[in-house]
Amino acid sequence: MPPFAEARVDVSAIADNIALLQERAPNSQLMGVVKADGYGHGIIAAARAKLAGGATWLGTAFIEEALQLRRAGITAPVLAWILPPGAPIAEAIAADIDLGVSAAWLIDQIATAARETGRPARVHLKADTGLNRGGVTADEWHATLAEAARFEAAGLLRVVGLFSHFACADEPGHPSIAAQLDAFHEASAAADKAGLRPELRHMANSAATLTLPEAHFDLVRTGIAAYGLNPIPSLGDVGLRPAMTLTSRIAVAKRVPEGHGVSYGHRYVTDRPTTLALVPLGYGDGVPRAATNRAPVGIAGRRFTISGTVCMDQFVVDVGETPVAAGDPVTLFGPGDDNTPTTQDWADVLDTISYEIVTRVAPRVPRVYIGTPDQETGILPGENVAPGP
Ligand SMILES: Cc1ncc(COP(=O)(O)O)c(C=O)c1O
Structure with a gap:
């Protein structure tokens, strides 16, 4: 049984980003900064991937x-x-x-x-x-x-x-x-x-x-x-590849009538009969409570906005008439493939920087490592390296 939520970390992306940065600074040595549990990616895996990339x-x-x-x-x-x-x-x-x-x-x-x-x-x-x-x-x-x-x-x-x-x-x-x-x-x-x-x-x-x-x-x-996030978003695409994707799966999907308040404080009220999807991730997992009614998520190839208050362990998304069922995948943020939200999208709506979005993903969310297995990193696809103490 895979975990109900995971922060997937592509270690090859980290190594490739380091190589790209080295091209930008060809005459300098490169230090990979891995504080704060590798900006939430896992300090050991991040360190190994960076060294493999040339740091x-x-x-x-x-x-x-x-x-x-x-x-x-x-x-x-x-x-x-x-x-x-x-x-x-x-x-x-x-x-x-x-x-x-x-x-x-x-x-x-x-x-x-x-x-x-x-x-x-x-x-x-x-x-x-x-x-x-x-x-x-x-x-x-x-x-x-x-x-x-x-x-x-x-x-x-x-x-x-x-x-x-x-x-x-x-x-x-x-x-x-x-x-x-x-x-x-x-x-x-x-x-x-x-x-x-x-x-x-x-x-x-x-x-x-x-x-x-x-x-x-x-x-x-x-x-x-090196984690693939651009510190100057106005530069546009500089060739970095975001390494972390935070995903979950719908735990409950249910129909509700118009006029129903959703989650604590009823800060979201349905304006039509609709489907609500419950996603089992909350501020205990590092999803900021400030994401209430603001942050985007990707479900069934479409983008929706979190509906109502983000709780400690869960939040709700009004998906309208989109057919969804328990077990369907949800992407909170990642590289932005297939129209899914990016870390920068989250940072923009929360008035913060991408650093904070990835770094605050809590230890409760398992990190799952993907990417080219490498003799130097020793990390195999799907291997789960526990976050540090
Ligand atoms: C002293 C110092 N050097 C380097 C860095 C890396 O900064 P950045 O993540 O913006 O590359 C930091 C991070 O805050 C830092 O405090």
């Missing part, structure tokens, strides 16, 4: 995610870049995980952990060039460089990378882009002056990888585009 690096937000990769036997270079107080830094050093230094105070902590571990940490210093999120501020940059150089001389760490992150790379031409690039060049020159020799300078996310060659430097950090 030489993996990126995670947290050390715990990077350790998950190591536990799965993945030995490729991994960078983790959010290290809150209490992060298992010593464990990361022991597991050969590169560490992003996104605050001045961290350099000391990392050196202390390296001393305990008995091996030097590999660090990438993150300059805040204008995102004003993580990253060392311009005010603290010189002191941080000096501190890093001192610890490097003491054999406690090696500064292997310098990096930063854009605020508005998905808005080509935004004035902050040029300003951030200038600031990064300055930060980089200061590192040279401080005697540091990082071999990797990196700044580009997917949007910059697609549109900003001058930001490619030595490495590009691609997340969303």
Whole structure:
């Protein structure tokens, strides 16, 4: 019995998307960003598919995610870049995980952990060039460089990378882009002056990888585009193939008369005798409650809109006179084949971005992997890799 809902993930699409991104940044190494359970696709499967597609690096937000990769036997270079107080830094050093230094105070902590571990940490210093999120501020940059150089001389760490992150790379031409690039060049020159020799300078996310060659430097950090989703929808089709398709099947189909309120709050009322189809997926599965009366679904080759409130485990679709029965397939979103909705369609009606739509698909929905079995990925068609802990 197949699951009543599944998030099908085409690992070949992920590998192919990586290859396409590499063509866009031919002189840079490519990092596959697999944080947040591989943007909902499954961290291990996503990581393996990306490495098979040509990525030489993996990126995670947290050390715990990077350790998950190591536990799965993945030995490729991994960078983790959010290290809150209490992060298992010593464990990361022991597991050969590169560490992003996104605050001045961290350099000391990392050196202390390296001393305990008995091996030097590999660090990438993150300059805040204008995102004003993580990253060392311009005010603290010189002191941080000096501190890093001192610890490097003491054999406690090696500064292997310098990096930063854009605020508005998905808005080509935004004035902050040029300003951030200038600031990064300055930060980089200061590192040279401080005697540091990082071999990797990196700044580009997917949007910059697609549109900003001058930001490619030595490495590009691609997340969303590798999953086949375009971070700049206005670019149109750039050749990416969405990897995830979220499907379910109708659990109940029934006729109701005109004037019947549907689901909690009766936010949808039938305007004619019609057929209602119950789909057993809800906000407990990552279908936003905000999709109520808004998001599209594909049933029997046609598009309908969710009718009434999305519940925890289910929602209803008014399919009119379309003949449907329990067990019929329902597509919430995917690559858009056969007139089915895309992740971008969902993002547009929910006033969000495609990132959120795929990433919030809950662990309750089984991930089912399809695509070319590959010796490197080790993933077979239909093999179900459980989401990480
Ligand atoms: C520091 C950093 N680099 C790269 C990425 C990947 O971004 P994208 O998914 O837009 O390619 C992210 C994701 O948010 C990030 O936080």
